Amino acid sequence: MTCPICFFRDSYQRSLKVKTFGIDRFESKLDHYKKLYVDELKKLKSLNECNCYNIYSNKSLCLWVDEFLSDVHLHIDLIEATFNEINLSYIKFISENQRVAINSLYDFLEKSLLIDRTVDSSELVKAMFRARRKGRFDPKDIKEFYHVPFSKRHLVGSQRFSIPGLPLLYLGSSALTVEKELEANSNSDLEYSIFLPSYSHFYNSRIFSLNNSINSLLENNLPGLMDASVNLPYSGDDNYSYKPRFKQEVQANILLQICSFPTEYKKSFIPEYIIPQMLTVALQEKGFDGLSFPSTKCFENLKDNHRFSSHHLNFVLFTEYSSTNDCDSKLLDKFYTFTLDKKDSVSKKEVLDAIEKVRKLNRNSDINNTDFVMPLVRAKFQIEYLENSSIDGVKYFDTATGQTELNLYLDMANEMYNKVNARLNGNREKRDATL
Ligand SMILES: [Zn+2]
Numbered sequence: 001m002t003c004p005i006c007f008f009r010d011s012y013q014r015s016l017k018v019k020t021f022g023i024d025r026f027e028s029k030l031d032h033y034k035k036l037y038v039d040e041l042k043k044l045k046s047l048n049e050c051n052c053y054n055i056y057s058n059k060s061l062c063l064w065v066d067e068f069l070s071d072v073h074l075h076i077d078l079i080e081a082t083f084n085e086i087n088l089s090y091i092k093f094i095s096e097n098q099r100v101a102i103n104s105l106y107d108f109l110e111k112s113l114l115i116d117r118t119v120d121s122s123e124l125v126k127a128m129f130r131a132r133r134k135g136r137f138d139p140k141d142i143k144e145f146y147h148v149p150f151s152k153r154h155l156v157g158s159q160r161f162s163i164p165g166l167p168l169l170y171l172g173s174s175a176l177t178v179e180k181e182l183e184a185n186s187n188s189d190l191e192y193s194i195f196l197p198s199y200s201h202f203y204n205s206r207i208f209s210l211n212n213s214i215n216s217l218l219e220n221n222l223p224g225l226m227d228a229s230v231n232l233p234y235s236g237d238d239n240y241s242y243k244p245r246f247k248q249e250v251q252a253n254i255l256l257q258i259c260s261f262p263t264e265y266k267k268s269f270i271p272e273y274i275i276p277q278m279l280t281v282a283l284q285e286k287g288f289d290g291l292s293f294p295s296t297k298c299f300e301n302l303k304d305n306h307r308f309s310s311h312h313l314n315f316v317l318f319t320e321y322s323s324t325n326d327c328d329s330k331l332l333d334k335f336y337t338f339t340l341d342k343k344d345s346v347s348k349k350e351v352l353d354a355i356e357k358v359r360k361l362n363r364n365s366d367i368n369n370t371d372f373v374m375p376l377v378r379a380k381f382q383i384e385y386l387e388n389s390s391i392d393g394v395k396y397f398d399t400a401t402g403q404t405e406l407n408l409y410l411d412m413a414n415e416m417y418n419k420v421n422a423r424l425n426g427n428r429e430k431r432d433a434t435l
Contacts, residue, residue: 003050004069007040008214010294013257016040021264026271027091030258034083037257041072041079061226064242065218067234071246078247082112082254086275093274105275106282112251119207119292125199125371126378127412128171128315129405131178131190139191142337147319149326160259160273161280161293161316168318169331171195172295174311174382175405176396180297181314187400194338194408198371201334208283208291211313214253255279260296280316290317303390311386336371338411346406348383348397354413355380361420367427372416379409 006012016036020029047053047065056062072079085108093101109115130145137144148156148167156167172178175192184190225232235243242249259276276293283291295312302311319328355376362369383406389396396402 001045001050002040002043003045003047003052004065004072005047005052005056005218006050007044008212008218008253010212010215010260011300013037014260014262017257017261026274027087027094029261030083030087030090033258033261034080034087037083037254038076038080041076044069044072056223058223058226060232061223064222064226064232064234068218068242068246071243072250075247075250079250079254082251083258086255086258089278090271090275093278098278102278102282102285105278106286109279109282113248114252114255115208115286117209117248117252118288119209121199121203121205122374124197124202124205124207124315125374126173126382127194127196127375127409128173129175129178129192129408130169130171130195131175131182131184131192133182133184133189134191137191139341140339142193142332142339143327145191145193145195145337145339146327146332150322151326158270158273158277160276160296161291161314162273162277163281163284166284166319168290168316169195171315171317173313173315174386175401175408176299176302176391177295177297177312177314179401180295180299187404192340192404192408194412196336196338196375196412198334198336199374200371205289206287207315207317208279208288210252210256210259210279210291210293212253212256212294214249256293259293262296284318288318290315292316301391302396311382336412336415338408338415340404340408340411343403343407346403346410348387348406351383351406351409351413352380354410354417358413358417358420361417361424365420365424365427367423369420369423372420376413376416379412383409 002012017029017033019036020032023029023032046069047056047062053062086105089101089105089108092104106115132145147169150167153165153167156162156165158164159170162168170181172181175187178192179187179190182190222232233241235241259279261272261275263270263272280291292313292315295314297312299312317331319331322328358376359373362373383397386396386402391399391401397406
């Protein structure tokens with residue numbers, strides 16, 4: 001018996017997609033996945049009939065999920081049509097041409113209003129990780145971690161979200177995510193860095209959001225809010241009611257699931273990448289700055305992480321060509337950057353204390369330090385969300401991966417302290433001079 005909470009988990013959708021392996025054409029796989037998805041949807045049961053009920057037994061949550069479920073059952077036609085429209089762009093790619101296919105995908109995004117789904121800028125202001133396999137390069141030079149230089153364009157590989165020959169900047173929301181994306185066997189095989197977007201530069205950026213928001217809501221936010229007796233009606237005139245958003249949310253979810261279709265073979269042509277690559281091209285053409293999507297890697301070895309944790313996200317940023325520079329230096333200037341070449345043993349407490357020190361300093365300040373304080377608040381949350389989690393029985397922050405993260409966070413907190421302090425002193429001097 002499956003309930004909506006189970007159904008919209010990425011792992012559950014992955015298991016449905018894997019059932020199509022063995023079918024020889026991707027267009028047939030997509031069609032079969034649609035059939036499995038719809039068949040399963042029709043059979044979904046109430047939360048109180050599912051095993052999940054042991055974890056999520058809040059009465060208001062059950063009622064909310066029941067209303068959601070009846071909307072699902074009312075919208076089977078829309079769900080099938082959404083699959084058909086997205087899948088059609090792939091058919092057009094293989095049977096007509098790329099231009100027609102991209103236009104078809106973009107028309108769908110506009111018609112469904114999915115194109116308006118962007119990441120809230122404040123969500124971007126957090127430590128984003130980037131790693132590279134160890135090699136003959138200076139691990140203290142941030143440019144070594146930046147995008148593939150324009151002069152080495154021939155090295156740009158085909159990724160799920162990429163544009164042939166265009167160097168893009170790929171960042172992950174945790175050290176764990178970048179290790180998984182690079183398929184590294186060990187933390188010690190890699191060199192690490194942090195790219196921290198500055199809010200002053202990113203506050204009006206347009207980053208398309210391709211995240212599993214139904215799952216985040218059903219499994220993460222709603223249970224916590226309902227347990228705290230926050231009134232969140234499914235339907236009604238309330239601004240918080242979900243019903244008016246249902247259609248778009250479910251369509252966004254289908255787009256995400258199709259874009260994260262697992263690859264059965266990785267050969268010269270990877271059909272599973274075509275739709276996400278066309279989406280990337282369409283967004284670049286329409287002036288977006290990039291996109292965010294959840295990692296398709298498996299995180300099952302990470303146990304007991306807090307449900308609010310967003311350690312598994314990826315960000316792709318478009319770069320701007322330069323005929324004189326080997327990289328997009330304008331984009332690089334929009335980040336604070338940190339590298340790590342030597343690792344000390346760092347405790348969570350040291351990092352949290354260093355963060356608190358900056359917050360305290362900021363409280364005495366009347367200048368706007370959002371750029372420096374906001375990422376530290378986010379780092380604090382990330383530490384708290386992951387502190388009780390473990391990998392293969394070892395607490396996350398005691399693993400080499402967790403230690404890498406703490407080391408980088410500590411550098412970041414110390415640097416932010418210096419910056420806030422310098423600004424305070426600068427302000428004081430200015431004030432004294434005008435007195
Ligand atoms: Zn369930």
